[in-house]
Amino acid sequence: MSKDPKSRKTVALATPTDLGENATRDLAGGLNLLLADVAALYWKTKNFHWHVSGPHFRDYHLLLDEQAAQIDAMSDPIAERVRKLGGTTIRSIGHISRLQRVLDNDADYVTPLDMLAELRDDNKQLCASMRTLHELCDEHNDVATASLIENWIDEAEQRVWFLYETTRRTEG
Structure with a gap:
């Protein structure tokens, strides 16, 4: 083992995997993008939960x-999957902000229906990314990660469905 502390840390975090170096790089990168989006969402x-108001x-x-709660429950399995693959994962809020594709909403006021519609669209975007x-x-050939993603897609599709039905305006 090298005496250089930096190289020692890198070696210490290199979890063995049979998927190969390219797979580790590509999958860890993709999972870190997903983790950033999940954190942002x-x-x-x-x-929106804290700031919603009105009759409903x-x-x-x-x-x-x-x-x-359902979205938060994805975070740890995503990060742990990155580590199981031999990669490293997100380390800070700044790192999340550099990677996230789900846009923040810092507006002082958002109507409840606009909140729900925005979250519906964000969850649709998350489905596409997954x-x-x-x-x-x-x-x-990473069947373990694919299996996790399949369940998360189903959960995100349910969130889209609920948000869609909640915001759908009746006709006539």
């Missing part, structure tokens, strides 16, 4: 709390 959902407050407040990552898993 979690905080956006909590932001209780229903929306509870819906967003349930969805935030499908792309699933294709990468298939390229590298």
Whole structure:
């Protein structure tokens, strides 16, 4: 083992895997993008949960709390999957902000229906990103990550469905 502390840390974090160096690099990169999006979506959902108001407050407040918990539950398995693959994962809020594709909403006021519609679209975007990552898993024969992603896609599709039905305006 090298005496250089930097190289020693790198070696210490290199978890053995049979997927190969390219797979580790590609999959860890894709999973870190997903983790950044999940973190951004979690905080956006909590932001809207805390700031929703109006006649449907209780229903929306509870819906967003349930969805935030489901989104948060993805974080640890994503990061641990990166480590199982031999990669390293996100280390800070700054790192998340550099990688996230889900946009923040720092507006002072957002109407409840606009909140729900924005989260619906963000979850649709997350589904599309996970499908792309699933294709990468298939390229590298990473069935374990693909299996996790399949469940997360199903959960995100349910969030989209609930948000869609909640915001759908009746016709006529």
